[in-house]
Amino acid sequence: MTDDHYLARGPRVGIRRFTAADRDEFTARARESAELHHPWLYPPDSDDAYDTYLDRLQEPQREGYLICAHDSGRIAGFLTVNNIVHGAFRCGAIGYGAFAHAAGRGLLGEGLRLVLHHAFEELGLHRMEANIQPANVLSLALVKRAGFRLEGFSPDFLFIDGAWRDHERWAITSEMLPPAGAR
Incomplete structure (x- = not known):
């Protein structure tokens, strides 16, 4: 992939939008990573599921x-930004996942920082939220490293893996984010 396809580029990763051409690689990575993701998330792992997901990402309240x-x-x-609200709120909620071949290498953390800068600078958002199940220690560590603060607890917040799951609410504002070059 050439640099002109990236919305932002860091030392080891770049971020770009989903395309239909990514279907085969994305779904293969999702299937390879099912054990890593279970029971926290279920990214699309079939052609139909990916196409539906890609269609949803075209909605104005999603990136x-x-x-x-x-x-x-x-x-x-x-990484997806969902429930984007502009106006006085200027907020979005993120969802994300690393694939097994890249897990534990800090690539998702670098990508998260790139997306946060893009969301705050290019999309005009002021606040990003992450809702995380309390037992998902890897996800909690990711947002802590990125500078998110714990803001609360939401019982029975999201229906995941056949049940309503409790979540911790974490957030970061544009003022809290270190400059793009800082680690």
Whole structure:
């Protein structure tokens, strides 16, 4: 992938939008990563599921980003901004996942920082939220490293894996985000 396809580029990853051409690689990575993701999330792992997901990302209240490693060009993970509200609120809620081949290498964290800068600077958002199940220690560590603050607890918040799950509410505002070059 050439640099002109990236919305933003860091030392090891770039972020770009989802495309129909990504279907085969994305769904293969999702199937390979099912054990890593269970029971926290279920990214699309079939052609039909991916196409439906891609269609939903075209809605005005959503943005979707692939996190791609520079060394291989492979999709390392993904991040979506959902429930985008403009006006006085200027907020969105994020969902994300690393793929197994890239997990534990810090690529998702780098991609998260790129998306946050893009959301605050290009989309004009002021606040990003992440709702995370309390037992999902890897996800909690990711948002803590990125500078999110714990704001509360929401019992029975989201219906995941056949049940209503409790979530912790984490958020970051544009003022809290370190400059783009800082780590």
